[in-house]
Amino acid sequence: xxxxxxxxxxxxxxxxxxxxxxxxxxxxxxxxxxxxxxxxxxxxxxxxxxxxxxxxxxxxxxxxxxxxxxxxxxxxxxxxxxxxxxxxxxxxxxxxxxxxxxxxxxxxxxxxxxxxxxxxxxxxxxxxxxxxxxxxxxxxxxxxxxxxxxxxxxxxxxxxxxxxxxxxxxxxxxxxxxxxxxxxxxxxxxxxxxxxxxxxxxxxxxxxxxxxxxxxxxxxxxxxxxxxxxxxxxxxxxxxxxxxxxxxxxxxxxxxxxxxxxxxx
Numbered sequence: 001x002x003x004x005x006x007x008x009x010x011x012x013x014x015x016x017x018x019x020x021x022x023x024x025x026x027x028x029x030x031x032x033x034x035x036x037x038x039x040x041x042x043x044x045x046x047x048x049x050x051x052x053x054x055x056x057x058x059x060x061x062x063x064x065x066x067x068x069x070x071x072x073x074x075x076x077x078x079x080x081x082x083x084x085x086x087x088x089x090x091x092x093x094x095x096x097x098x099x100x101x102x103x104x105x106x107x108x109x110x111x112x113x114x115x116x117x118x119x120x121x122x123x124x125x126x127x128x129x130x131x132x133x134x135x136x137x138x139x140x141x142x143x144x145x146x147x148x149x150x151x152x153x154x155x156x157x158x159x160x161x162x163x164x165x166x167x168x169x170x171x172x173x174x175x176x177x178x179x180x181x182x183x184x185x186x187x188x189x190x191x192x193x194x195x196x197x198x199x200x201x202x203x204x205x206x207x208x209x210x211x212x213x214x215x216x217x218x219x220x221x222x223x224x225x226x227x228x229x230x231x232x233x234x235x236x237x238x239x240x241x242x243x244x245x246x247x248x249x250x251x252x253x254x255x256x257x258x259x260x261x262x263x264x265x
Contacts, residue, residue, distance in 0.1 A: 028059050028096050032126060033088040040130045040261040042197065043086040044094045047117060047160075049103035049139040058094040063136060067092060068182020070190040077237035079247070083197070084264040086131065095126060103164075107140045114147035118158035132200050132262070133158045134193055141165035145173040146192050148199030150215045159196035161189065191234040195224055198244070201262060205255035208243040217243045 046058035071082045086093045099120050109116050121127045141162035149156025165173035176188040199215050212218040216227035220239040238245035245257040
């Protein structure tokens with residue numbers, strides 16, 4: 001998890017797979033709309049604390065662009081396979097939620113902000129298996145810029161970025177720009193969301209050769225799932241393809257993203 005919180009030749013193909021079509025501003029939804037396809041998929045949410053400022057990231061192309069960017073990067077790493085996204089009538093389905101807790105209350109939970117977000121969304125009936133959830137939380141954290149579940153040690157279905165976070169010893173999270181279009185190269189925010197989604201899918205498993213620090217790898221700072229003493233500089237999905245992604249297979253007991261039901265095609 002980012003900060004150890006608990007809690008393009010491929011462009012046309014990937015844009016089709018990620019359904020990065022523009023959703024008109026009038027179509028903001030506060031519920032999960034009917035799915036185009038059933039089964040394991042990633043649902044995107046724009047979530048605010050009760051008194052948070054609404055930047056309309058769900059209706060002004062921001063989230064469509066950032067999701068399209070990380071999908072394009074992922075497709076480039078896997079030969080065209082991307083995460084299956086929840087879509088409605090061919091467009092990315094994004095749910096808007098304003099939580100009942102204030103920004104200050106949410107921030108007070110520290111490392112458990114993600115857990116609380118998932119608890120509150122579940123109480124609203126908005127977290128349902130087998131989906132997992134990419135939550136862009138436009139509120140603060142004094143712990144990190146994001147967090148994910150890490151089953152089985154930390155069960156859950158929510159990966160969250162804290163867009164207004166102020167982690168100690170690091171730049172404020174809101175200084176990290178979003179990708180400006182689905183074909184824009186990924187920035188910190190895009191890599192951070194894939195990182196947290198991978199945790200929420202159970203990666204990296206404890207039996208991986210370079211496993212370290214609760215769901216990370218130690219062999220290269222350029223690895224998407226790296227954690228360690230070096231600055232994180234993500235560029236590669238599983239450096240060496242021996243810890244969590246190999247299309248040809250990994251040793252028994254090592255969880256392999258290539259076999260994930262959330263990947264398409």
